[in-house]
Amino acid sequence: MEFRDLKIQYENNKVEINHAIQEVLNHANFIGGKQITELEKELADYVGVKHCITCANGTDALSLVLMAWDIKEGDAVFVPNFTFFATGEVVSFNGATPVFVDVDENTFNICPESLKLTIERIVKEGKLNPKVIIPVDLFGLPADYEEIEKVAQKFNLLVLEDGAQGFGGSINGKMACSFGNAATTSFFPAKPLGCYGDGGAIFTNDDSLAELINSIKVHGKGTSKYDNVRIGVNSRLDTIQAAILQVKLKVFREQELDAVNSVFHSYNNKLQSIVSTPIIPNGYYSSFAQYTIKLESKAIRNELQTRLLEHNIPCMVYYAKPMHQQKAFSSSSFIDSDFYVTNLLCDTVLSLPMHPYLKEEEIVEICTIIKKFMLERKK
Template identity: 60%
Template sequence: MQFIDLAAQYQHLKIKIDKRIQTVLNHGHYIMGPEVQELENELASYVGVKHAITCANGTDALTLAMMVLGIKEGDAVFCPTFTFFATAEVIAFEGATPVFVDSDEATFNICPIDLEKRIQATIAEGKLIPKAIIAVDLFGLPANYPEIQKIADKYNLKLVEDAAQGFGGSIDGKRAGSFGDIATTSFFPAKPLGCYGDGGAVFTNNDEYAELLKSYRVHGKGKDKYDNVRIGINSRLDTIQAAILLEKLAAFPQDLTNRNRAAQKYTEELKDKYKTPVVPVGYVSSWAQYTLVAEDREAEMAKYKSQGIPTMIYYGTCMHQQTAFKALGYQAGDFPVAQRLASSVFSLPMHGYLLVTDKLSKYHV
């Protein structure tokens, strides 16, 4: 049994993907070829925003968002402590300070109540200038954007959606990637929509942001590559990856349906044994991971291993506990919910072909 069965998806789409790749090999435009613009148009249409700008990976997507928003030394950017390192890394990379926020016990996402407390404490301390919030769509479930946006507006903060895991999710029909001032995603192979290498994208309805993003991702170029009007980075999506993503995006709605069916089956069979994932009314998860809470997760993971079922831990060490952020001075107990989750969650296999290739009923899940 595969944790994420990329081979099964490739076999299902093989003829179409191979044809797309061959087209790129034939025209030879490997960097920023026509498939890149085609993909950007399709992504913008799917998400429901004016602009989708692709880049080399999800971390670069967040970095580009920080650059566009002018995040710099002396700024405070609020983000969850229970997430992947890149969310906070890009803040520090710009010289700003990540201010960590505890998790919501039910959804695992950033807690709006604790977020406002951290903003107020930062303002009262007066050492940093609050500038932005990065909310993460953890495990595929969009964060509580209706509440987070109210907080952002109240304190005049920019809101960034980190939809690396949330692509395909939604709140009341509004899709992940369309929340806040700017949103990002990753096309890492294990993501809900993944390519066969690295890739990422930034989404926005702001025309000015879109033009800046297009410049920043190619060395800060102006009218051509020898007219560099600002300091940028080199972060372009390869044309072959764009070609692959075009076919995977076309198949994505069915993949998303399959993921939700698999998640429903998991929940039906496991709800009496574990704390199963919560999907609030009006929300749709893209199920990047199906994550359980257990009192003794090591023992539970061992039981699954004995049946040939792989499991994974996301994320065993909170951001405030990472060596790179020790200088910020957080103490044990500062984020009780996040630390409890970090020591008790584990994830089961999840992909769009789970019910077809693995027949969950034959396992004692």
């Protein structure tokens, strides 16, 4: 059993993927081939925005937007405390200060009320200039953008949606990566839509921002990469990865999103009275980068993880350490008690195998072991 089975995905789409790769090899357009512009149009149309700019990876995607917005030393960027390191890393990389915010216990996404209180505290302290909110669409579920954007408007802040795990999700039909002033995603292989290496993309309706990012990502190019009008970086998506993503995007839209949500419903039907299962609010649709349950304590979580691994069932803890406790951020001052929910989640969450090709008999096997383990604990 695989945690996220990329092997069977390839086997099911082998002919189309091999053909797409061979096309790139035949034409030797390894950088900047036609598949790049084709993919960017397909992605923009799918998400429902004017511009999609591909780049080398999801971390670069976030950093490129912050660079284009001139986020720098003295600026405060608000980031959920329960997320992958990259979301806060890019803030520090650009010289600004990440300010961590506690999350909602049900959705695991940034808590709008905690966000509002945290911004008010930073404003009152007067040491940093609040500039950007980076909500994360954790585990495939979009954040609460209706409330987040109200907070952003109140304090005149930009919103950068981190959709690295959320591509394919939606709120009342509005697609993930279409929220805020700009959005990003990652095509890391294990993401809902992944390539066979690293890759990322930026989405926006802002013409000027799109033009600027297209310059920054290729050495600050002007009319060409040999006409350099600003300091930039080198962050391009390879043509082979774009060709692979074109094939996988079609399968993702037509089959995989429905399939992964069927897996979610099967898990929930079997586990909802046994453990705390994922909650999807009304009107929301998740692309399920992860299926994450909650246990009553760290000890029980660790025991269950051990039990599952003994039966060769892969399971992971996302995330075992909150952002504010990462050594890389140790120079900043945080009060641990401000992150009650994040600390609780880090001790109690466990992610189970989750992908569109997970078989019903595999789900039954996983759930049977969990049920047996929980019943044993009640004796």
